Amino acid sequence: MIRAILFDKDGTFTDFRATWEGWVPDAVRRLARDTDVSPAAVADIFGVDLSADRILPQGRFVTASHDQTVALLEPLTGWSAHRLADWWDAEVETVQQVTVTDLPPYLGALRRRGLTLGVVTNAHRAEALHHLTDMGAMPHLARIVAADDGFGPKPAPDGARDFARALGLDAAEVALVGDGLTDMHAARGAGMIGVGVTTGTLDAAMLAPHADHVLPDITALPGWLDGRT
Structure with a gap:
């Protein structure tokens, strides 16, 4: 059973190219x-x-x-x-984040399923908090693990492992959702389920050899979860 979703930030909550490529x-x-x-x-x-x-x-x-x-x-x-x-x-700070979906209702719906939500990002904590606050995600997140928190950036799995440990979860009960190979390698190293999304810079063919599952974007996650029951 999946009890928690650990999201990457850039390219997962957001459309990476729409957000960053013009800047x-x-x-x-x-x-x-x-x-x-x-x-x-x-x-x-x-x-x-x-x-x-x-x-x-x-x-x-x-x-x-x-x-x-x-x-x-x-x-x-x-x-x-x-x-x-x-x-x-x-x-x-001037960059406008282009989210894949309206995050507050989306994350709220996941929480109503009984899921614990978090973020593991290679951004610094200050940048992550700034963007996640602007997106309206913060009230729905139990824990944020940033690159400067002492665990090392992804693909190192230590930050993902600590997310599970701190919340009393088994790593196998956590799905790590991200758009990059760094996310999928971190998921595998931590013993989590790696779910790739194609809202970053990689397509499904590039993600598939490294992911347990590949979805077009995070809006497909609820349907994927339903299919597991």
Whole structure:
């Protein structure tokens, strides 16, 4: 029996490309301008194709944590991690999150099924809380595990494991829902059910070898749960 759903945030609650693709290429150019380095070099670190203004499916912006990206930007830009973080935090607050569905009623319906809900994200806690609050998700979440909480970013399974442990759940009773291979590897490593959704940068064919199930988006989750009973 599934007793809890642990969601990824970006690309799972949100349409990843609709949210970020119109913003990230220009952010890359602004950072290159402000640090006086090549836009191509910054784009390479983020995993962005500036010729097409497109985020690469397995680029670092999709898969890596903030700290992992900053560690590569420091020697390139000559800026400190603190200065880069301040620059990024100010920029990212302007991004309008495009949710897959109206989250408050959606999450409320899942809770009425008796499910415990949480989020595990490779975003920093401050960024995650800002976005989840704007989405109206916070009242429905029992626990949030962020990349700077000490468990390491996904695909490390430690954060997902801690979610289950803290709530007294067996890992096998938790479905981890996400749009990326980092999510599916974290689910597998934690002993959870990995459910892929295609609202990120990967299609079903790319997710299927690594997921227990693949759905078009989170709105298909209730039907999938019904089919398990």
